[in-house]
Amino acid sequence: MPAPALAIRRTPLVAVYGTLKRGLRNHHWLDGADFVGADRLTDATLYDLGPYPGARLEPSRGVEIEVFRVDASLLAGLDRLEDYRIRRPASGTYDRVVHPTAFGPAWLYLYNRDVAGCSVIREGGWSPHARRSVV
Template sequence: MHPRYLREAIADTPRVAVYGTLKQGFNNAHWLNDATLLGRDATPALTLYDIGPYPGAKRQRSKGITIEVYRINAHHLAQLDRLEDYRIDAPTEGEYDRQQIDTCFGLAWVYLYNPSVAGKTAIYEGGWHTPNISNVQQQR
């Protein structure tokens, strides 16, 4: 049985939006193998930052970041929380915080990068590893 906070989170929002290594074709996609892909969307609510081996998203306006939205259950959410170092009792202390964003499929959980992105490359449109070079800007 999953903890109450996971059951409540899934009852409220049974979807997750992913933008990086959890997307199909990337190295962490297997975490969502038995989840249901609802489809793709582009959200202007996020800006991506190239952290190196993976991206991090901040809640900042963009021209549209490509996401995949999945229907998930409490087991998926628990696994993703561990993978993303989300800490329910101290959400700003882990590597990622889990928050909700609007998608064309309804509200979805998304993992937002907590550390500073100073000096990291910002991606304002498209996706990680496939940005349109005119939409990439070095942060200072």
């Protein structure tokens, strides 16, 4: 899979599903990024962690993402925000993987921590105001 990873380094795309989406509190981390479009992933499930969500690669009925084109500097900032550790990805809060989207391969941050007791979102999107039951 070297080709997609190489291509994404040249024109990085990032798929976001939580507080980085347009209109939400951390979207300012994407200032200067180009919005590419919205998509739905059926092989990702979101977990409501309270102040933000975490994604896991698990089947769903389609969770909503937004895709942005970012430069290396913005990507490095997102890595800091998401506590992604390039040398030891499993030790950070999130791992970053290349994942297919309707717009081509994009970086997707996957949650590394325990999700026991968290509400599951298998369809639609995460909202900071939603009240969900634990499933």
